[in-house]
Amino acid sequence: MANNFSLTGITDSQSVNLQDDQKGDGGLFRLPVLDVVSYSIALICTLFFLIFAIDESMSVSWFFISEIIALCLIPVLSKQGFETIAKFLLILYVDIAIIILSSIFDGEAEIQYFLIPAMGLSILLFESGHNRIRNVSIFISVVSYFIIDFIAIDRVSLSPETIDYVRWGVIAAAFVTTWIIFNIFSESKERAEQITREFLEKEKELNRQLSLKQDELQEYIEKLESTSEQLKKSSSAKSDFLATMSHEIRTPMNAILGMTNFLKEDNPRKDQLESINIVDFSAKTLLSLIDDILDFSKIDAGKIEFEQTDFELKELVSTVSESFKTTAVNKKVELITEIGEKLPKYLTGDPAKLIQILNNLVSNALKFTDKGYVKIFVQCVAEKNKKVDVEFKVSDTGIGIEESRLDSIFESFVQADKKTKRLYGGTGLGLSISKKLVELQNGSISAKSTLDKGSEFIVLLTFGKPENKENTDAGRVETQEENIEGLKVIVAEDNLVNQKVMQSFLRKWKVDATIVSNGLEAIEALKSNEVDLILMDLEMPEMDGYEAATAIRNLEDATKKNIPIIALTAAALNEVKEKVYSVGMNDFVTKPFNPVELRRKLSEINKAI
Structure with missing residues (x-):
């Protein structure tokens, strides 16, 4: 907490506070003005006592000894709860001391003028709530002044009328001026004290609220940490669940697809081949749905990572085309692949994610096309600083999409309409996954379509261009059938x-x-x-x-x-x-x-x- 300095007045109950910590036990230093004034005047009286003791004026010396004792006892009286009486006695002893000294010096030392600040001291010692006692103290000082002044003023050689005018003019001016100055100062002091008290009260309230907010913040942090821990456990449980489901579903799928592949290669009869193809198609469709859900979960959890490896783009596109060849033949849809002439042979990027994007687009195109063609077109649109911008277009002559639905088809679990979902099935995740995979690679994907005439999906991705790839792969021999006999x-x-x-x-x-x-x-x-x-x-x-x-x-x-x-x-x-x-x-x-x-x-x- 910041240090606070507050001037809280010059009465016994009001003091200069140096407070390092309002809640601490020993951070408060109090300096009562009553004590300071009493001890200061006692010190002055001690000096007079020494002077008169040396001069062998024993009666006066004893008076000052009594003054010293009285002034030293006044703070004790104040601390015992008699604060007002202590203040009144202080003013009285000050006035008596001035009267005694004026009498001793017969007015020559002008001691009587000290009664004016004594009157001011009366105003300062007593708050505005003690007006009656303040006025009595002031009256005593004024009366004391008149008593002394009538003695001292006579020594001045002036005409009687002039003496009267001067006397009353000086007296009136001195006391009125003192009254005004000290009252104004007292009011300003009290206003400052009030402002200080209000400020301290506000500070206390702010500190209290801050303490409450800190407690609330700590409680919120603890809740946040608990929630974060629960989220980690939930995320871990989700990952474990996905891994388990992936394993448990893919294990029987492995048997189904493995056996159908084996049966296809075992020269089945024509009637058997049709049944095998149906099983194969259904199994692949189910696997595609599983993959979509798993991929969507991974993307949603931020667990997708992208590789940077060299690959041959033409071969990759050819692999995608070949994987859908049987489906296209069965639907009697022509599957066309076109590669631009300026396209580099080798690129650097994530071929697995590219295959996944193209698979989703081609699969969608074949699903919604019953006649005509599905076309994969790839071209280089820009090449600069070892970076290549490649455009992929997958177009079809299928059912098309309404223009009003083009913006929503990339959302999760969304298809063109309910009729489409009933007729063609699917999760509605393929395009959403493709869009996210493209955007995570700082690419873009868009669609154009005309209802009942077909659709076109355009993907733009940036790849790296490997150095000396042609030399690295020179002499590589591709074989159709790898020899693994005897392994x-x-x-x-x-x-x-x-x-x-x-x-x-x-x-x-x-x-x-x-x-x-x-x-x-x-x-x-x-x-x-x-x-x-x-x-x-x-x-x-x-x-x-x-x-x-x-x-x-x-x-x-x-x-x-x-x-x-x-x-x-x-x-x-x-x-x-x-x-x-x-x-x-x-x-x-x-x-x-x-x-x-x-x-x-x-x-x-x-x-x-």
């Missing part, structure tokens, strides 16, 4: 259906697979067999994939401890992927796994052996 693999997977799916593909690719049900069995199989790599599921009983990978990396056998490990994860969350790498795994494959992706990763390991 020895341990598959750690607790789900029996997924074991069969994985075993079916590996047997077809002539890969020697050892199937185990948990991490402990995987470690034992590794110790007793010569293997090339491990496919490790993450969620398993007894010992999960993380613990098993950590244990393998701590083995004494240098060959076995460095065995390549590919994680099989159904949880498509960034924190899961980060944990996979942190425990020493080399790569991961997301369930439901893409057979082409799995075979490619197995081939890369095989080439490195």
Whole structure:
């Protein structure tokens, strides 16, 4: 608290306050004016006593001794509760002392004029509430002056009439002037005291309110900390729930999509192929819905991160087109891809997020187009300072969107209308997710549409341009079928259906697979067999994939401890992927796994052996 200095008057109850802390015990220094005046006059009387004692005037000396004693007792009397009497006695003793001294010096020392400030002292010592006692004290001083003055004035050689005029004029002027000056000063002093008291009261009230606000603030901070802790727990629970749901839903989806892929490659009859395609389409649709919900949750929680890796744009667009080729053929819709001539071959950015954006747009276009075409057009619109602005257009000849609805289609859980939702289904999250992914990369997305004629979605993104990428990739040989025959693999997977799916593909690719049900069995199989790599599921009983990978990396056998490990994860969350790498795994494959992706990763390991 700031230091407060307050002039609270010059009475015994009013003093100069130096207050460092109003709530403290010893921060107040009081200096009563009554004490100061009493002791000061007592000191002066002591000087007179010494003078007269030296001059051997014993009667006068005894008078001053009595004055000194009386003046020293006055503060004691005030402290005992007789403050008014003490003040009155002080004025009386001052007047008596002046009268005695004037008598001794017979007016020659002009001692009588000290009665004028004595009158002023009467005004200052007594507050305005003690007017009667104040006036009595003043009257005593005036009477004392007249008594002395009639003695002293006679020595002046003036005519009788002049003496009368001078006497009364001086007396009147002196006392009136003194009365006015000291009363005005007293009133100003009292106003200042009142203002000071009001200020101190306001300060006390402000301090009280501040204390209450501090208590409220502390309580609010504690509540905020508690709420923040609850939010952290809630966020953690949400992440755990998403990871669990992702794993639990994707695990059976892995079996469904794996078996449909396997059946497609097993030369089914035409009537069987139609049924397989229906199952495959339904499973992919369900997986797409799951991915949308998970992606939306991750974006909403601010857990989306963007990579900066080099990729070949033409190949990426071709991959997107190929993934929708079957759907387009089944709907008898032409799927067209066009790449601009000035587009760089290699770019730097996040290819996975770009694929996700294009997948959402192309999927939407195919969903709402029953005849005509869906077209993917990519071109370079600007290139400067190793940055490339690329425009992606996905257009169709589908049902179109009303112009009034164009602004709302990018909102979460929103589709063009209720009829569209009933006819085509979906969560209404695809465009919302795409918009957020684009904007998080400082890009833009917009739409143009004509009802019953089709729509066009335009995405503008900025990518980096890698240096010497052509030289880096020169001599790279692309193969359609990676040779993985004879590869020895341990598959750690607790789900029996997924074991069969994985075993079916590996047997077809002539890969020697050892199937185990948990991490402990995987470690034992590794110790007793010569293997090339491990496919490790993450969620398993007894010992999960993380613990098993950590244990393998701590083995004494240098060959076995460095065995390549590919994680099989159904949880498509960034924190899961980060944990996979942190425990020493080399790569991961997301369930439901893409057979082409799995075979490619197995081939890369095989080439490195």
